[in-house]
Amino acid sequence: MADGITLENVVKTYGNGDTAVHALRGVNMSVAKGEVVGLIGPSGSGKSTLLKCLGAVIEPTSGKMTIGDQCIYDNGWKVRDLRALRRDLIGFIFQAPYLIPFLDVTDNVALLPMLAGKPNAVARKMARDLLDALDVGHRAAAMPSQLSGGEQQRVAIARALINRPPVILADEPTAPLDGQRALAVVALLNDMAQQFDTAIIIVTHDEKIIPTFKRLYNIREGLTVEEIPQGIASPAPAVALFEGDTARDKV
Numbered sequence: 001m002a003d004g005i006t007l008e009n010v011v012k013t014y015g016n017g018d019t020a021v022h023a024l025r026g027v028n029m030s031v032a033k034g035e036v037v038g039l040i041g042p043s044g045s046g047k048s049t050l051l052k053c054l055g056a057v058i059e060p061t062s063g064k065m066t067i068g069d070q071c072i073y074d075n076g077w078k079v080r081d082l083r084a085l086r087r088d089l090i091g092f093i094f095q096a097p098y099l100i101p102f103l104d105v106t107d108n109v110a111l112l113p114m115l116a117g118k119p120n121a122v123a124r125k126m127a128r129d130l131l132d133a134l135d136v137g138h139r140a141a142a143m144p145s146q147l148s149g150g151e152q153q154r155v156a157i158a159r160a161l162i163n164r165p166p167v168i169l170a171d172e173p174t175a176p177l178d179g180q181r182a183l184a185v186v187a188l189l190n191d192m193a194q195q196f197d198t199a200i201i202i203v204t205h206d207e208k209i210i211p212t213f214k215r216l217y218n219i220r221e222g223l224t225v226e227e228i229p230q231g232i233a234s235p236a237p238a239v240a241l242f243e244g245d246t247a248r249d250k251v
């Protein structure tokens, strides 16, 4: 699909020789504009490596990656300025909000557009509008330490969205949140995806939110990624599959 994100046969090997770690061995993935997909898999399976490659934080070993109609990597970076790529195309959300403790909530969110040259008043207005949309507008003048965990994560989401990036990469964004707040954050990301046509990948092993994904990728042993329909991971029903069969016949 032309829009959104595509990864084709992306390989990432850390190190070389005897100590090489084959973190990704040929990952294929696609996310449409406006779509939120989940990425699940056991610890060490390569989830963070995949997000870091796509987010131009680390360089893949080989493969192809596109964002929108722009090929960003094809057995080598296709973009000269990777900082600009990260700033303009990617919003990151991490497990911890990583807010800047000595800036208030508004400035935490306004910082990126300010650094990009927007007048401070314009950047702050953009930040406040987004904070309102995320239901934390009433905390705009607070310092990060005065916020609850859920509020901090909303601010972190606002910061990721402020430049309206076409891609959001969220690595375990709900890990520090309780069930209700975790679901609220995912609902919010779904709203944002639709509102801003953003392609979003959420890495998670949070059982509470996994059923909310319409599409899910499962990465196993760091080797491959495959699409699995929702629900296939649930235990098979202990009933006869065909008339006359017993459940035990099928086990």
Ligand SMILES: Nc1ncnc2c1ncn2[C@@H]1O[C@H](COP(=O)(O)OP(=O)(O)O)[C@@H](O)[C@H]1O
Residues within 6 Å of the ligand: 014, 015, 021, 022, 023, 041, 042, 043, 044, 045, 046, 047, 048, 049, 050, 222
């Ligand atoms: N900088 C690194 N150097 C060497 N090996 C790494 C590095 N980062 C991750 N790995 C290894 O790559 C594999 C995948 O790691 P990671 O992508 O962090 O997995 P996940 O996020 O699914 O837990 C693991 O075996 C991990 O130890």
Ligand SMILES: [Mg+2]
Residues within 6 Å of the ligand: 047, 048, 049
């Ligand atoms: Mg990880």
